[in-house]
Amino acid sequence: MPETLLDVVGLRVRFGGAVEAVRGISFTVERGETHCLVGESGCGKSVTALAVMDLLARGATRTAERLSYAGTNLLSLGERGMARLRGDRIAMIFQEPMTSLNPAYTIGSQMAEILTRHRRVSRAAALDRAGDLLARVGITAPGMRLAQYPHQLSGGLRQRVMIAMALMCEPDLLIADEPTTALDVTVQAQILRLLRTLQSELGLAMLLITHDLGVVAHVAQRVSVMYAGEIVETAPVGELFRAPTHPYTAGLLACVPVPGSVRRDEPLGSIPGTVPRLASGFRGCAFRDRCAHAMAACAEAAPEHLAGEAHRYLCQLPPDWIRDRAA
Amino acid sequence: MIRTLATLLGAVIVLGTLIVAICAPLLAPHDPFVQDLSLRMVPPAWMEGGTTAHLLGTDQLGRDYLSRLIAGARISMLIGIATVMLSGAIGTTLGVLGGYFGGWVDDVVMFVITCRLAIPVILVALSVVSLLGSSLTLVVMTLGLLLWDRFAVVARTTAMQVRTLDYIAAARAAGCSRAYILVREVLPNIRHHLVVVATLEMALAILLEAALSFLGLGVPAPLPSWGLMISEAKDYMYFTPWVIMVPGVALFVLVLGINLLGDGLRDRLGAARDA
Numbered sequence: 001m002p003e004t005l006l007d008v009v010g011l012r013v014r015f016g017g018a019v020e021a022v023r024g025i026s027f028t029v030e031r032g033e034t035h036c037l038v039g040e041s042g043c044g045k046s047v048t049a050l051a052v053m054d055l056l057a058r059g060a061t062r063t064a065e066r067l068s069y070a071g072t073n074l075l076s077l078g079e080r081g082m083a084r085l086r087g088d089r090i091a092m093i094f095q096e097p098m099t100s101l102n103p104a105y106t107i108g109s110q111m112a113e114i115l116t117r118h119r120r121v122s123r124a125a126a127l128d129r130a131g132d133l134l135a136r137v138g139i140t141a142p143g144m145r146l147a148q149y150p151h152q153l154s155g156g157l158r159q160r161v162m163i164a165m166a167l168m169c170e171p172d173l174l175i176a177d178e179p180t181t182a183l184d185v186t187v188q189a190q191i192l193r194l195l196r197t198l199q200s201e202l203g204l205a206m207l208l209i210t211h212d213l214g215v216v217a218h219v220a221q222r223v224s225v226m227y228a229g230e231i232v233e234t235a236p237v238g239e240l241f242r243a244p245t246h247p248y249t250a251g252l253l254a255c256v257p258v259p260g261s262v263r264r265d266e267p268l269g270s271i272p273g274t275v276p277r278l279a280s281g282f283r284g285c286a287f288r289d290r291c292a293h294a295m296a297a298c299a300e301a302a303p304e305h306l307a308g309e310a311h312r313y314l315c316q317l318p319p320d321w322i323r324d325r326a327a
Numbered sequence: 328m329i330r331t332l333a334t335l336l337g338a339v340i341v342l343g344t345l346i347v348a349i350c351a352p353l354l355a356p357h358d359p360f361v362q363d364l365s366l367r368m369v370p371p372a373w374m375e376g377g378t379t380a381h382l383l384g385t386d387q388l389g390r391d392y393l394s395r396l397i398a399g400a401r402i403s404m405l406i407g408i409a410t411v412m413l414s415g416a417i418g419t420t421l422g423v424l425g426g427y428f429g430g431w432v433d434d435v436v437m438f439v440i441t442c443r444l445a446i447p448v449i450l451v452a453l454s455v456v457s458l459l460g461s462s463l464t465l466v467v468m469t470l471g472l473l474l475w476d477r478f479a480v481v482a483r484t485t486a487m488q489v490r491t492l493d494y495i496a497a498a499r500a501a502g503c504s505r506a507y508i509l510v511r512e513v514l515p516n517i518r519h520h521l522v523v524v525a526t527l528e529m530a531l532a533i534l535l536e537a538a539l540s541f542l543g544l545g546v547p548a549p550l551p552s553w554g555l556m557i558s559e560a561k562d563y564m565y566f567t568p569w570v571i572m573v574p575g576v577a578l579f580v581l582v583l584g585i586n587l588l589g590d591g592l593r594d595r596l597g598a599a600r601d602a
Contacts (some may be wrong), residue, residue: 082502084502087500094496094497102516
């Protein structure tokens with residue numbers, strides 16, 4: 001039985017009382033596992049990551065029934081306790097490598113800072129470790145890079161530096177918010193491969209946030225699909241791609257063109273409509289206006305169904321609706 | 328090219344004045360306080376009746392004008408630098424706090440800035456100095472406590488921009504405290520803006536000191552401030568115009584140099600960041 005590292009139950013995030021960006025989601029990240037949060041822009045996936053880290057902007061309020069990290073209750077930890085955890089046990093990397101490094105300091109001093117902040121080590125020892133990690137994430141001539149400033153590095157290099165920096169304290173959990181979105185496609189593949197290697201070699205758990213199903217297929221073990229602030233479906237990655245059960249997931253996967261199987265004159269798949277803006281107090285399924293299978297019951301909160309052992313989804317439709325339709 | 332030359336010229340003027348100010352006692356050919364009534368109003372060396380013993384001539388009390396100018400450079404630079412340090416500390420602290428934390432902190436900071444802007448600098452400086460008597464420390468304190476508004480405004484807006492950048496979020500995600508983020512992450516990234524403000528404020532402080540001294544409320548005589556020299560010379564300017572031109576030109580050149588340097592620094596530092 002793997003140990004549950006991050007345990008989130010009923011997480012809600014409100015902005016100024018009027019808009020609810022995250023509407024009671026629950027998920028876990030096991031030790032050594034990669035859990036992907038997928039969804040389109042504005043579905044609340046980045047807000048979820050920030051809420052876990054307690055880094056939400058002013059005006060946002062976070063509530064949860066349970067939010068614990070390795071048995072520690074994060075809800076009652078306070079700013080000081082969170083600061084001790086951040087960067088040490090839970091590290092985070094951001095979408096935009098071009099601006100995530102402080103332009104005023106060298107790579108080496110920024111990396112060493114993380115370690116000396118959380119551990120009793122000398123600066124020289126911290127710089128040594130920084131150099132080792134730079135080599136580890138595939139940066140050649142790490143000694144030279146340590147002395148360079150962020151503007152001397154390319155986007156892909158900076159994201160590698162960010163990853164190395166996140167690993168300084170050997171965290172158990174890495175939260176990566178769209179780590180490859182801002183990079184070129186070829187660099188994206190390199191970074192994904194790197195993340196996967198590091199994850200398996202270091203036994204790192206990852207909460208990976210993305211809108212890119214290709215990324216999900218590459219690195220995830222478990223996937224949660226978010227729509228309008230809710231997790232509408234959670235499943236092991238193979239099962240999700242093989243048998244998507246929530247109509248939104250099915251629709252999303254139908255939108256991904258598969259080279260070779262899409263005919264030239266065939267239109268690409270799409271989901272009609274747009275995401276509704278959700279005020280707090282919204283009831284029922286948020287997808288019902290765009291859903292081909294909507295029924296009267298969809299105005300009520302959708303029940304959670306099990307489509308497999310670890311495969312849950314939120315919908316009025318029974319688990320075998322797709323098979324029934326096909327039959 | 329012209330901009331580079333202008334910056335260079337500004338740097339040379341400021342550095343030169345600074346060196347003169349620091350080495351004043353070594354450079355001055357005479358004691359700037361010693362009077363010699365037999366040698367009053369000797370014109371500069373290049374004019375008719377001038378001597379090489381007094382390159383810039385002497386004033387109405389027979390004191391060597393070059394020595395007084397050099398000693399005055401010390402006063403001007405001291406006032407400029409000390410005022411900027413004081414006002415910079417006040418303004419930057421307020422501005423960074425307001426810009427970074429926002430919310431009610433920012434409201435308070437904005438209110439304080441607005442209140443400060445409602446205070447007429449010259450009038451308050453004049454009344455304070457005339458109430459408490461003139462002294463170098465008082466001039467610096469008064470100007471320093473009055474001239475921080477531009478620091479505060481610039482620090483506030485730049486801190487607001489920096490606050491939203493990812494590396495601040497990254498620093499928070501790495502477990503840095505607020506104080507650490509303010510001092511080590513925000514401040515280094517707005518310092519190039521503040522340097523430019525500092526040059527402007529330094530020029531302003533030097534001019535204000537000259538103005539106060541001219542009105543007889545700045546640095547007390549016989550300290551040789553440039554403003555005081557201009558003030559003392561104004562009675563003689565119709566007959567011996569060089570007595571007012573020498574300190575006037577010195578003041579003009581120094582303030583011009585500081586502003587040229589500030590412009591150049593802004594261009595240079597701005598370009599380095601956009602690269």
